[in-house]
Amino acid sequence: MWKQVRILILLLVLLVVAVNAYRDQNQDWSRPVVVLLHPVNADGHANTQRYIQQLSLDQLQDAQQYLSAAAAEYRGQPVHFYFQLGREIQQLPPKVPENASMLDVMLWSLKFRYYAWKHSESADGSPSVRLYLNYYDPQYVHVLKHSTALEKGRIGSVNLFASVKQSDQNKTVLVHELLHAFGASDKYDLSNGQPTYPIGYAEPEKQPLYPQRYAEIMAGHIPLSENTSTMAENLAQTRLNLATAMEIGWKK
Ligand SMILES: [Zn+2]
Structure with a gap:
């Protein structure tokens, strides 16, 4: 009896993992795509904070249009992208390991997924993708570390400059990382x-x-x-x- 229960539980766990893997890999493009953006003050500077406070979705309109237009070109019909500005998060996403072994990358990926789970709230709804936007004041940080996104889990950690002058470049990085989250290499x-x-x-x-x-x-x-x-x-x-x-x- 107990053996059967244990096997049943194992099968259920496997089923959940399989369903999650399936859901992660197949974005349904006929449905609207909700991209939830969480700003993070990555360097703790006051300028960075001021920049985060003035962020608005209007500034991202051309990124949404870019994606919708590209989708329409290939699919013959548009995809509706909705960017949402989520609450600011105080904790930085786990640092992406550099020159890392496969094990380091796996551990980091687990940590990052845990981070995303810990900082999600039911009020967020169920976004298609969550991106954590780590802003740095360009006065102090001149070169940004590599951003990264996980297709499994549909989350990305995106390093950006807290500067209006850099906003065009920021959008290019954001779209690039978003596409990583959907499986682009x-x-x-x-x-x-x-x-x-x-x-x-x-x-x-x-x-x-x-x-x-x-x-x-x-x-x-x-x-x-x-x-x-x-x-x-x-x-x-x-x-x-x-x-x-x-x-x-x-x-x-
Ligand atoms: Zn890339």
């Missing part, structure tokens, strides 16, 4: 930042190939020659290519 060479040909090119069939006009959103840089590229300054300088559209399920 990076499309540049990790050793030098150069976009990978052809999957990291917005127009891989362009003649002549260089200079490219746009950066692929998951590559982030506009290729100028085989070995040189320049960073996209805003979303208008980027495109979402077919490879990315296929990874996130916009195109079969």
Whole structure:
């Protein structure tokens, strides 16, 4: 009798894990996509706090439009993206390990999922994705650490500058990380930042190939020659290519 109960419990646990894995992997694009954004004052500076206080959804409208338009192009019908500004969170997401072993990455991913669970409230509803926006004052921090997002769990830790001047660049990073959360992969060479040909090119069939006009959103840089590229300054300088559209399920 007890043995059967134990087996039943085990099967139930497996079922829950399987259902969660299935739900995580398949975004239903016919439904509205709710992206909940939680600002975090990552450096504790007063300027950063002032920046967080003036944040509004209006500033993100072009990012929503960018995504809806790209979705319409590949799917033949738009996807409705709704960004929501959630409450500020006092605790930083767990630090992404650098040069880490597989075990470190797994542990970090568990910690991050625990963090997201701990800081969620039932009033949040059930957003499609949660992004934690870690703001740093550019006066003190000149180079941001790498942002990252987990497809399993649909959460991302995004490092941004607390500066109106950087808002275009912030939006490019935010959209890039959001697409990671839906399963898109990076499309540049990790050793030098150069976009990978052809999957990291917005127009891989362009003649002549260089200079490219746009950066692929998951590559982030506009290729100028085989070995040189320049960073996209805003979303208008980027495109979402077919490879990315296929990874996130916009195109079969
Ligand atoms: Zn990336």
